[in-house]
Amino acid sequence: MAKIIVEVMLKPEILDPQGQAVASALPRLGFTFAKSVRQGKRFEIEVDGDPTPAQMAEVEKAAETLLSNPVIETYVVKVEK
Amino acid sequence: MSFRVGVVTFPGSLDDRDAARAVEMAGGIAVPLFHASDDLKEVQAVVLPGGFSYGDYLRCGAIARFAPIMNSIVTAASHGFPVLGICNGFQVLCESHLLPGALTRNSNLHFLCRDQKLKIENTNTVWTSGFKPGQEIVIPLKNGEGSFQCDDETLKILESEGRVIARYVDFDPNGSRNLIAGISNERGNVVGLMPHPEHAIESLMGPSTDGLTFFTSALQQLVGR
Numbered sequence: 001m002a003k004i005i006v007e008v009m010l011k012p013e014i015l016d017p018q019g020q021a022v023a024s025a026l027p028r029l030g031f032t033f034a035k036s037v038r039q040g041k042r043f044e045i046e047v048d049g050d051p052t053p054a055q056m057a058e059v060e061k062a063a064e065t066l067l068s069n070p071v072i073e074t075y076v077v078k079v080e081k
Numbered sequence: 082m083s084f085r086v087g088v089v090t091f092p093g094s095l096d097d098r099d100a101a102r103a104v105e106m107a108g109g110i111a112v113p114l115f116h117a118s119d120d121l122k123e124v125q126a127v128v129l130p131g132g133f134s135y136g137d138y139l140r141c142g143a144i145a146r147f148a149p150i151m152n153s154i155v156t157a158a159s160h161g162f163p164v165l166g167i168c169n170g171f172q173v174l175c176e177s178h179l180l181p182g183a184l185t186r187n188s189n190l191h192f193l194c195r196d197q198k199l200k201i202e203n204t205n206t207v208w209t210s211g212f213k214p215g216q217e218i219v220i221p222l223k224n225g226e227g228s229f230q231c232d233d234e235t236l237k238i239l240e241s242e243g244r245v246i247a248r249y250v251d252f253d254p255n256g257s258r259n260l261i262a263g264i265s266n267e268r269g270n271v272v273g274l275m276p277h278p279e280h281a282i283e284s285l286m287g288p289s290t291d292g293l294t295f296f297t298s299a300l301q302q303l304v305g306r
Contacts, residue, residue, distance in 0.1 A: 010185075013232070014185065015230065015256060017186050017187070017188050017189070017256075018186060018190065021190055066139070066144075066147070067139070069140055069143065071175070071181070071183045071231070072185060072230055
C-alpha cells in the first residue's frame with residue numbers, strides 16, 4: 001500500500017504567526033539552532049497498490065482546489081511506499 | 082413591498098439568527114437557506130453569516146465553499162446578485178474566489194472580541210450606500226483568523242479601484258494589510274467584512290446601531306432596481 005503525501009506551506013511572503021510563535025518558544029527551552037520557523041500542513045492519503053497516473057492527476061487537482069489555497073499557499077505532492 | 086434576503090446556515094454557523102434578525106429590523110423578510118440545498122428560494126440578496134462552518138477544518142471557509150448552496154450563490158453573484166459575507170462569510174467568499182485575497186491567523190495569534198472602530202471608505206457598494214463617505218462606526222469584531230492578506234498587485238488594484246470598503250481605525254487588531262476590514266468585488270454587489278454589523282443593530286444589545294445601515298443600504302438598493 002502506498003501513501004500519497006501532500007505538503008502545504010504558506011507562501012514565503014505571507015506572515016506566519018504560528019511559525020513565529022514556535023521560533024520564539026524554542027530558545028526558551030534552550031534550543032538555539034533556529035534562525036526562523038515556518039509551519040505547514042501534511043496530508044497522508046492511503047491508496048490501494050501503487051497510485052496510477054490518473055490518481056496522481058486527481059490528487060494534484062484536489063491539492064490545488066481543496067487541500068491548499070493557491071492565494072496564500074503552495075503544495076508539493078510525493079509518494080511514499 | 083418587502084424584499085426577501087436569504088441567510089445561509091452551514092453546519093457550524095453561529096450568527097445566522099442575528100443576521101436574520103438584522104434583515105427583519107431593516108425592513109426585509111429573512112429567508113433561511115440551507116447549505117445542502119442549491120435552492121435560493123427566490124431571495125433577492127443573501128447574507129453569509131459568521132461562525133465556524135464545517136468546524137473551520139482545513140482552512141476557514143474552505144469546505145463551505147463546496148456546499149451546494151454556494152454553487153447557486155457564485156452563479157447569481159456573477160450576475161449582480163447582492164451578497165454580504167460577515168466574518169466566516171467573508172472567509173467563504175475569499176475561498177470561493179468571489180473576493181480576492183485570504184484571511185489568515187491574527188498576527189498576535191489571539192482570538193479577539195472587541196468593539197472596533199471602522200472608517201467606511203466606499204459608499205458605492207450595495208451594502209454600504211447608506212453611509213456617508215469617511216463615516217466612522219463602531220461594531221463588534223470577534224475572530225481568530227481575520228488578517229486580510231493578498232499579493233502586492235491585488236492590494237494595488239483594491240486600493241486604486243476604491244474597493245476597500247472599511248478600514249480599522251485607532252487599533253490594528255490582526256495585522257491585515259493596509260488595515261483592511263472589508264472589501265468589495267469590482268461591481269460592488271459582493272462585500273466581505275470581518276467585523277459584525279448584525280451585532281450592532283440595537284442600542285440595548287450592542288455598542289451602537291451602526292451595523293443596521295449595511296442591511297438598510299441593501300434593501301434600499303433593491304427598491305431602486
